[in-house]
Amino acid sequence: MVLSEVRNFLARHSVEDRSVLLAVSGGIDSVTLLHALLELRNEFNLELSVAHLDHGLRGESSTGDAEFVRQLTAVLNLNSTIETRPVNQVAEQKSLSLEEAARSVRYDFLDEVATEESADFIALGHNRNDQAETILMNILRGAGLRGLGGMGERNGPYIRPLLNVPRDEIARYVEENQIEYRVDETNKDTSFTRNRIRHKLIPELEADYNSNVVDSLVRLGELARHARDFTAERVDEVVGEIKIDGGSGGICFNRKKLLKFHPYLQRATIRRLIGEAKGDLEDVSFSHVEEVLDKLRKEPASARLDLPGVAFSLDRDKCCFGTEIPVKDRITFRYELHPGEGTVVEEAGLEISANVKPLARGRDDFDFPSDRLIEVVDWRKVERPILIRNREYGDRFVPLGMDGEKKLKDFFIDLKIPREDRDRIPLVCDRNGVIWVVGYRIDDRYRVDETTNEIMTIKARKI
Structure with a gap:
């Protein structure tokens, strides 16, 4: 079964006339894959090489694995790259579990070796039972469709030719072909989540709930991958419709x-x-x-x-x-406004001027301008200098007719002013804050009242 499954996989994924880098730990799965690909090498015209990473976690046992792979590849006349990398250090630096750090370091290593050798594919030895364990582990983590799908037969350059082969078939293959391999004792250590699932949870599920739980989990993964692929097609359509x-x-x-x-x-x-x-x-x-x-x-x-x-x-x-949401290449401007003169504010496309004069009649007889680009305030309440600027973080004012302060940001939001337009709105200000949000509202504290005897008229003219 092993050889026929690997042959079907190579044909299905067009792995022919290519170079393949095999990740060989020395364990039963990777050694089985190595021998199967050697048997099929001529049939598919494959150029094979081997990569082995010593994670530096198991002392002499790790060293023995590396030496086993070195001798095996020498006997088979295959090029090999064997390295040791500090997984413990990476786990500490990145706040990862040993399992997560080992996986991260291993894939970085394989990517680097494949790049150096210009390998077309990187072959991994995951089998059908590994797939079931991965899916069950992802279920326990609360995964969505992506996690429920488990491992793919092919992800970019990574291929898994044994993914449909049960673990007992691999054991039968090595026994029939008298193939030697290494046993990693840490695979029995149930302090690791995957090992607890492998040695405790799945056997209990098989014994008490579903004797075919591995097949059921693998089938669930296949259905999830189909659903994921269908969703991806729909997402393509959605993105095309909503993107601007x-x-x-x-x-x-x-x-x-x-x-x-x-x-x-x-x-x-x-x-x-x-x-x-x-x-x-x-x-x-x-x-x-x-x-x-x-x-x-x-x-x-x-x-x-x-x-x-x-x-x-x-x-x-x-x-x-x-990665950064710019504040529209943030426009900033600041000008001084002198009564009797006009100030051009190019950023807003306006010229703003101010004139001060006595209030000849009482407030009740005064004709307030209806033009939104003209406002009148009580000159006595203005503390110079008078500035024209755009908004700054924390700006507040009391909109005319209101009792309390309001954040300028909230004022803009209430008026539904687009964010990209807000930096271009001039604010006429004095030492105490905002006098007029030009074109919108003055601050109630500067309004003309019954005590006003001198007014400042502020005009904005489009240029």
Whole structure:
């Protein structure tokens, strides 16, 4: 069975006239794969080489594994790369478990060797039982479709020719062919999650619940991968419909259009867009995706989230992911305004002028301007210098007619002013704060009242 499965795999994935780097630990699975590929080497015109990594975790046993692989490849006349790397150190530096650190270091090593040798494929020895264990472990972690799918037969350059071969068939193959291999005693150590699943949980499930649990888990993985592939096609369509030009703002999309789709597609699409913006989905969890969706569904106008390696911004219906969400290449301006003179504010496309004069009649007889680009305030309440600037962090004022202060940011949000326009809105200010949000509202504390005897008229003219 082993040889026929590997042969079918090579044909199915067009692994022919190619170079293959085999990851050989010295254990039964990788040694079986090595011998199977040697038997099929001429049939598929394969160029084979071997890579072995000593994780430095098992002392003399690790050294023995490396020596076994060195001698085996010498007898088989195969090129080999054998190295030792400090997994313990990586685990400590990156706050990873030993299992996670060993996996990370191992894949980095294989990628480097494959690049150096210009290998077309990297062959791994995972078998059918490994697949079932991986899927069950992912279920216990609360995985979605991606985790339920388990390992793929092929992921980029990585191939797993034994993935459909049960562990007992591999044992039969090595016995029939009298193949020697190494036994890793740590595989019996149930302090590791995978080993507990292998030696305790699955045997209990087989004994008390389902004698074919391995086959059931593998079938679940196949169905999940099909569902994942179907979802990916639908996500392609969704992305094409909702994506908008974000300029330098990153990967942007229209909120309303996304929220029309089924919640599952919403989640899958958010993951896709985060991946596009970030380059990968490392450290991005279900809860991060839910945080984004919560903002999309509940926030009326503006929000920002810092996610692992990427930022999310919401400005009404425009949503963006980016490694940095720029504040529109932040426009800043500041001018002094002198009564009797005009000041050109190029950033806003306006000329702003101010004139001071006595209030000839009482407030009740005064004709207040109806033009939104003209305002009148009580000159006595203004403390010079008078500045024209754009918004700054923490700006507050008391909008005319209100009793209390309001954040300028909230004022803009309430008026549904797009984020990208807010930096261009001039603020006429004095030493105490905002006098007039030009074109919108004055501060109530500067309004003309019954005690006013001198007024300042401020005009803005488009240029």
